[in-house]
Amino acid sequence: MIKLTKINKIFADKHQSFHCLKDIDLTINQGEFTVIAGPSGSGKSTLLNIMGMLDKPTSGNYQFDDNDVAKFSSNKLADIRRDKIGFVFQAYNLMPVLTALENTEMIMEFSGVSKKERKQRAIETLEAVGLGEFKNRFPAQLSGGQQQRVAVARAIAAKPLLVIADEPTANLDSQSTESLLDLMVSLNEKLGITFIFSSHDPRVIERAHRVIHLQDGKVMRDEQLENVTAGQPQAAMSS
Amino acid sequence: MGLFIRLAWRNLLRNRKRSTVTALGITLGIGFCITTLAIMDGLSNDLITGTTAGQVGHIQIHQKDYLAKRQLQQTIANNTELLQSVRQNSQITAAAARIYSFGYLSKDNKSVGVSLFGVEPDHEQRVTTLAEQMVSGTFLSTPTPWPLGQALNDEQKQLDEQLTAQAVADAFAELDGLFSDNSSTQQQTNQLIDTLAPLPDVPPKVILGVKLAKNLQADEGDIVTLLYETSLGAQQSLQLEVAGTSRQGTDLIDRTRIVFHLQDLQKLLQLPNQSHEIAIKTYDLATVVQVSDSVSEAISVHEQQLSVQTWSELRPDILALIQSNQALMGTLVFIIFLIAGVGVMNAMLVSVMERRKELCLLKALGLKGNNVVWLVTVETLMLTLVASIAGLIMGIALGSYLQHYGWDISQFGEFSLAGVGMTSALKAKLTLDNLLTPVVVMFIIALLAALYPALSAARLIPAQGMRSS
Structure with missing residues (x-):
């Protein structure tokens, strides 16, 4: 699904530059439940942004579904993000002026899904994440855990192939974290959605099939863990 | 969306x-x-x-160059016939003939230079708001009964020639510094003028500009005296009755204007069936150029050097x-x-x-x-x-x-x-x-x-x- 070859990312301005990612080679297959772990500043979020097509690498090749991403126009990239990728951010990033239901419907509305269908799917998804009764609340009227669950609902309601979650549990208490992880594992197992997390939370790493350790912009270790669910194809290529 | x-x-x-x-x-x-x-x-x-509506109307007809020179003799001839052909135009609400001149108006020991403005009251009211501008009195209606002038017989014509020769001789004598008593010549000349252009028995009624009336301290019913020159060059005086005062809102006009019945001023100036201006009002101001063209065409048969202008051509300012x-x-x-x-x-x-x-x-x-x-x-x-x-x-x-x-x-x-x-x-x-x-x-x-x-x-x-x- 994702193949990164010699990916480099350098942030530079007039006075200084920072080599954030260094020659990353990585393959992620369909249905994987992968965690990218590493300390702060190791390049986790940057790597996720590149994989989620929110940012472009300074050099290297990125293949998504066997297509060279560098050749895509910004509109094509927007279409892929909309139709194939779901995002869950650390800071929830919900639209504050939309209700939980509207936030969940939003991406489907971008895609042109009919009003009836998107509403039905959004309600089902919100019920699946345990927020059916809070669907008409605005983000400010929900707790952090509830907001993050709305963000997950938004990410999965459009039935993406891939969910990219950047430290999704960083702002959650233990109970919310467990509940969220249960939900994601369940989605991975039932729907075959590929999950890529960035996290250094041990509770997240425990659930992963695969952990990629980043340090100083390099892949230090690529681990295949025991808890691989039967029937989910797994593969890894370490650098 | x-x-x-x-x-x-x-x-x-x-x-x-x-x-x-x-x-x-x-x-x-x-x-x-x-x-x-x-x-x-x-x-x-x-x-x-x-x-x-105040004065200009939508379209005006003049003799060519009248507006540039404004000479008393630059008149539209056959006024009645011309007006008839203009009024036949179905796009015209009304057309009114006017006549202009100048004079001196006096009352008691006050005297003021004035502009004389002769109008057809019935038609003028349909072209402009002149009648609505009355401050006191009533607007003009009928012309003053005016005796008809008679042509001179042979004897009078001979006398006229002699008087002219005498007047020329008197003028030369005066230039040489010699005094001559010409009162007899003047008296006989006036008699001839009375025959040609007799004055009315009653003073013609006029409307004075409100400030003119105030300056002369003339009220409704008062008699004022006008000194003027006829189109033949004769200087005459005539008593007028103030029928009322009007305010047009323009200082100069309110200080100087006397409004006459058109026929009175025609007789006074000895310009029978003539006018200086025909003002026209159309049904729709937007069609004024089109109407102006059709009026030009209609009056072209009258073989006069006339100009037809719209209000915007007359008042480009x-x-x-x-x-x-x-x-x-x-x-x-x-x-x-x-x-x-x-x-x-x-x-x-x-x-x-x-x-x-x-x-x-x-x-x-x-x-x-x-x-x-x-x-x-x-x-x-x-x-x-x-x-x-x-x-x-x-x-x-x-x-x-x-x-x-x-x-x-x-x-x-x-x-x-x-x-x-x-x-x-x-x-x-x-x-x-x-x-x-x-x-x-x-x-x-x-x-x-x-x-x-x-x-x-x-x-x-x-x-x-x-x-x-």
């Missing part, structure tokens, strides 16, 4: 103070622009009406004044809109900067750049729409009030523009154009003002917004 409208509306409500202040700017801009344009149109309308006022108001309106546009742009820029993270999120979730432009534009359009409705209501309310009651400017005294007396209340004129133009222009300016913030928003890189969070 539904999502965009929801997002736009809720974003506007999110920062109510800023949205209200920006909307208020647009509302006031549109409201005042509608009012300003309505006042401008009202003023232009007053100027045109004051010009056409009025047209220029209206156009310069419109240009001035246009500039003012543009400045108002520019300020409102800068306000809109500022509000949208701040809004985009504040919501940078949200816009990046939308792009991250798959919203395309052009959709982001549309989102910001919809927000601007909704703000402009709400403010425009309020501005329209304000403009209609203010404009309607000024259209109905006018703006009382009498405290600034009587005033005229380019010689046209203005009414004491400046009235607005609301038209569909006046209502729609500011709204349409405001929408265009708001769209242009939204363009930069919208393009800035569209250029946001999703990851940058995410990082800044």
Whole structure:
């Protein structure tokens, strides 16, 4: 699904530059439940942004579904993000002026899904994440855990192939974290959605099939863990 | 589209103070622009009406060059026949013949230079508002009974020649410093003039300009004496009865004008069946050029060197004044809109900067750049729409009030523009154009003002917004 070859990312301005990612080679297959772990500043979020097509690498090749991403126009990239990728951010990033239901419907509305269908799917998804009764609340009227669950609902309601979650549990208490992880594992197992997390939370790493350790912009270790669910194809290529 | 409208509306409500202040700017801009344009149109309308209904009419006919030289003898001949062919035009409401001259008017020991203005009362009332301008007394109606002049017989013609020769001899003698008693010659000359052009038994009735009457201390029913020159060059005097006074609103006219019945002045000046001017009123001012052309064609059969001119050709200064006022108001309106546009742009820029993270999120979730432009534009359009409705209501309310009651400017005294007396209340004129133009222009300016913030928003890189969070 994702193949990164010699990916480099350098942030530079007039006075200084920072080599954030260094020659990353990585393959992620369909249905994987992968965690990218590493300390702060190791390049986790940057790597996720590149994989989620929110940012472009300074050099290297990125293949998504066997297509060279560098050749895509910004509109094509927007279409892929909309139709194939779901995002869950650390800071929830919900639209504050939309209700939980509207936030969940939003991406489907971008895609042109009919009003009836998107509403039905959004309600089902919100019920699946345990927020059916809070669907008409605005983000400010929900707790952090509830907001993050709305963000997950938004990410999965459009039935993406891939969910990219950047430290999704960083702002959650233990109970919310467990509940969220249960939900994601369940989605991975039932729907075959590929999950890529960035996290250094041990509770997240425990659930992963695969952990990629980043340090100083390099892949230090690529681990295949025991808890691989039967029937989910797994593969890894370490650098 | 539904999502965009929801997002736009809720974003506007999110920062109510800023949205209200920006909307208020647009509302006031549109409201005042509608009012300003309505006042401008009202003023232009007053100027045109004051010009056409006050004196000029819609179209005038003169002998060629009359307006440049204004000589007493430059008359339109066969006045009655010419008027008949003009009045046959179905697009004409009325046509009135006029005659002009000058003289001195005196009462007791006061004497004033005056302009004589002969009109056909019935027709004049249908062309201009002259009859409505009466301050006291009644407007003219019938001509004064005037005895007919008789042609000189052979003996009188011979006497006329002798008197002429005598007058020339007396003039030379006077040049040589020799005194000659010419009272007998003058007396005999007057007798001949009485035969040719006898004066009426009763003083003709006239209307005096209100300030002229005041200067001479002449009231309704008073007798005043006019010294004038006939078209044949004879100087004569005649007693006139003041039938009333009128105010046209123009200082010069109110100080100098005497209005006669056309036939009285024709006889007085010895210009039978002649006039200096024919003023025409059409049914529709908008068709004046077309009517002017058809009148020219109709009178061309009369084989006179005549010119037919529209009101705007006769008073290009009025047209220029209206156009310069419109240009001035246009500039003012543009400045108002520019300020409102800068306000809109500022509000949208701040809004985009504040919501940078949200816009990046939308792009991250798959919203395309052009959709982001549309989102910001919809927000601007909704703000402009709400403010425009309020501005329209304000403009209609203010404009309607000024259209109905006018703006009382009498405290600034009587005033005229380019010689046209203005009414004491400046009235607005609301038209569909006046209502729609500011709204349409405001929408265009708001769209242009939204363009930069919208393009800035569209250029946001999703990851940058995410990082800044």
